[in-house]
Amino acid sequence: MKKEDVPQDVSALGKITKEVCYATDSEGKYVTELSKGWDVKITALDKAWEDIDVRIANAKQKVLNGEASPLLFFIEQGIMDISLLADYTGFWKWQIKCHLKPGVFKNLADKKLQRYAEVFNVSVDDLKNMKVHGA
Amino acid sequence: MELKFNHIQAAHCENGVTTSLLKNIGVNQITEPLAFGIGAGLFFVYIPLMKINNGPVIAFRTLPGLIFKRTCKALDIPVVRKKFSSREKAEAFLQQQLAEGRPVGCQVGVYYLTYFPKEYRFHFNAHNLIVYGKEEDNYLISDPVMETTTTLTSYELERVRFAKGALAPKGQLYYPVTGKPVTDEQIKRGIKSGIQKNVQNMLHIPGPITGVNGIKFTANRIKKWRDKLGLKEAGLYLAQLVRMQEEIGTGGGGFRYIYGAFLQEAYAYNQMDEMLKISQLFTQSGDLWRTAAVQAAGIYKGRLGSQEDFNQMGDYLLEIAEIEKNAFTQLNNLKWNS
Numbered sequence: 001m002k003k004e005d006v007p008q009d010v011s012a013l014g015k016i017t018k019e020v021c022y023a024t025d026s027e028g029k030y031v032t033e034l035s036k037g038w039d040v041k042i043t044a045l046d047k048a049w050e051d052i053d054v055r056i057a058n059a060k061q062k063v064l065n066g067e068a069s070p071l072l073f074f075i076e077q078g079i080m081d082i083s084l085l086a087d088y089t090g091f092w093k094w095q096i097k098c099h100l101k102p103g104v105f106k107n108l109a110d111k112k113l114q115r116y117a118e119v120f121n122v123s124v125d126d127l128k129n130m131k132v133h134g135a
Numbered sequence: 136m137e138l139k140f141n142h143i144q145a146a147h148c149e150n151g152v153t154t155s156l157l158k159n160i161g162v163n164q165i166t167e168p169l170a171f172g173i174g175a176g177l178f179f180v181y182i183p184l185m186k187i188n189n190g191p192v193i194a195f196r197t198l199p200g201l202i203f204k205r206t207c208k209a210l211d212i213p214v215v216r217k218k219f220s221s222r223e224k225a226e227a228f229l230q231q232q233l234a235e236g237r238p239v240g241c242q243v244g245v246y247y248l249t250y251f252p253k254e255y256r257f258h259f260n261a262h263n264l265i266v267y268g269k270e271e272d273n274y275l276i277s278d279p280v281m282e283t284t285t286t287l288t289s290y291e292l293e294r295v296r297f298a299k300g301a302l303a304p305k306g307q308l309y310y311p312v313t314g315k316p317v318t319d320e321q322i323k324r325g326i327k328s329g330i331q332k333n334v335q336n337m338l339h340i341p342g343p344i345t346g347v348n349g350i351k352f353t354a355n356r357i358k359k360w361r362d363k364l365g366l367k368e369a370g371l372y373l374a375q376l377v378r379m380q381e382e383i384g385t386g387g388g389g390f391r392y393i394y395g396a397f398l399q400e401a402y403a404y405n406q407m408d409e410m411l412k413i414s415q416l417f418t419q420s421g422d423l424w425r426t427a428a429v430q431a432a433g434i435y436k437g438r439l440g441s442q443e444d445f446n447q448m449g450d451y452l453l454e455i456a457e458i459e460k461n462a463f464t465q466l467n468n469l470k471w472n473s
Contacts, residue, residue: 001387001422012252017282019383020146022168022392024418030168030396032146034282040425040432041381045254047374047435048188055189079188079246084258087299 003033011037011045052079063130069105070130071096074120077132088119137268140238142277142284146386146393147171147196148263151279152240153203155265159238160313162210164322172397173209173325174202175332177390180345181353187301188257190375193353195389197336199261199302203240203309205332209325210317216309222293225306229266232310238267238277242307244298250278250285255383260302266292280383319404326401327471334467337459347460354452361445370435373448377428377435388421395421407469416462420455427451 003023013019014036021035059076062068075085086093091112098104099112110124117127126132140159145151145167153170171177175197182192196202207214219225232239244260245251268275273286287295296306337346344352353376360369380389386396395417402410430448433439 001392001418001425006387012254013383016250016252017280019280020144020167020386022146022386022396024395028415030392030399030414035387038381040428041377043432043436044374044377045382047371048190048378049254051189051371079257084300087303 003031006033006035007038007040008036009039009042011042013037052076060130063102066102069100069102070127071100071105071116073130074116074122074127074132078120085119089115091115136233137270137275138233138236138238140265140267140277143279144282145279147176147384147390148279149199149202150174150176150393152263152265153206155277155279156238156240156311157207157210157212160212160311162212162311162317164317164319165206165210166400168393168397168400169322169326170202170206171390171393172333172401173322173329174204174206175329175336176202177333177394178336178346179349179353179389181349181356182344183356188375189371191372193376193379195380195385199242199263205329206325207311209328210321212314212317213312214309215312216307218304219306222297222306225296225308226289226293229308230269232308233266233269237310238265239308239310240265241292241296242304242309243292243295244300244304245295246298247291247294249287249291250276250281258298258300260298260300260304323404326404330401330466330469334463337463338467347456347463350452350456350459354449354456357452358442358446358449361440361442366434366440369445370437373431374435377431380424381428388424391417391421391424405471409465409469413462413465416458416465420458420462423451423455423458427455 001023003025006021006023018034018036020032022030023033025031055076056073059068059073063070063073075081082093082096085096099108113124113127117124120127122131122133143151143155143158145154150167150170153174154165154167157165178194178197180194185192204214217228219228229239240263243262243264244258245262246256246258248256248262265277266274267277272288274289274292276285276287278285296304298304340346343349360372364372381387386393395414398410398414398417427448430444430451434444434448
């Protein structure tokens with residue numbers, strides 16, 4: 001890539017920091033050049049988030065339909081999977097699979113709900129009602 | 136308390152941490168491309184049947200931690216690396232290093248890294264940064280992918296040092312130990328061993344999924360993605376490929392440009408004309424990786440989508456595989472005078 005061809009399409013990161021790219025100058029020598037972003041990878045990242053948003057919406061619908069407990073919604077919301085949630089909460093994966101059933105979830109002790117709520121950064125009430133907070 | 140420390144921005148976090156920590160102990164010759172090349176950083180692997188974030192597992196560089204380890208080893212610099220089971224001990228050890236005047240590298244997870252934009256925060260645990268001081272409750276952070284230094288509260292730093300999941304950092308912290316000055320002779324030897332290791336990794340690992348073979352393997356898979364996965368899922372897979380190739384840290388073209396820069400810098404130590412020519416092959420390869428990325432974007436944006444378009448995408452990768460095979464074969468045949 002030639003130095004003058006380093007793209008400057010402003011990405012979400014580009015607003016905070018430019019990134020270092022390696023490119024060649026007119027004599028073919030490698031130099032570094034800062035880039036604000038590149039349209040090709042901005043759309044790649046957008047694609048990934050579109051997919052995540054669809055997953056979150058589907059999870060929400062499943063919970064509303066009574067097919068899954070609110071945990072499913074928070075797992076998708078946190079871009080997690082069962083194994084990562086197990087690592088964060090200290091529950092076994094089979095326990096989480098069990099807690100994903102609405103009937104089981106409804107009867108969970110507050111102490112266990114609290115462990116989930118902490119990881120998802122919400123209150124126990126919010127956990128039950130699928131309410132989210134920022135970061 | 137703020138230690139005397141120079142923030143250096145780099146394309147890739149581990150190269151940057153390696154370069155900065157070495158400079159900090161007086162080893163000034165090691166640039167990002169030299170660290171990447173001596174550390175044999177270039178790689179390719181596609182692991183089928185496994186998924187990350189519901190997409191394919193593809194990497195353009197070697198395993199996290201190896202660049203720092205190999206580069207220091209090649210330069211005869213001892214390294215201290217520690218993991219912790221207790222958060223308290225992890226923080227106490229960090230504070231002790233700072234009190235002794237020593238900036239340290241930390242492996243962290245990105246998901247809770249507050250100064251990154253939300254769009255970039257996935258559960259990726261092999262990011263690296265340097266802690267170089269503490270003021271009140273704020274740790275002073277030099278993150279090599281950022282233009283300037285930043286800070287994290289002690290709670291925020293603890294959270295990223297103890298992120299969970301694959302490659303969990305477990306509070307991991309590391310630094311090179313100050314020793315004798317590094318000679319040009321050592322760097323020369325490091326360049327040679329780094330290149331040889333990289334030739335090994337790209338040409339001679341058995342099996343179809345790594346190195347040049349891995350690129351061909353991926354090329355042929357891509358041609359089947361449209362039928363096998365459907366257009367939408369195939370688009371997501373290609374988007375993931377592009378992110379691994381171009382997302383913050385590769386310097387462009389899936390690290391191929393950094394490797395090209397490395398060979399130019401290596402030439403200054405070895406004066407083998409072939410190195411400059413081979414460097415051009417990596418520029419060519421990087422350019423073609425980016426052409427392939429544009430093709431992929433055409434597909435995931437919905438502008439392209441026929442089987443023909445997927446074949447073209449696969450053919451770009453086959454062409455890349457040939458260029459890199461040629462480049463690494465030439466590197467393998469270099470006549471080293473020492």
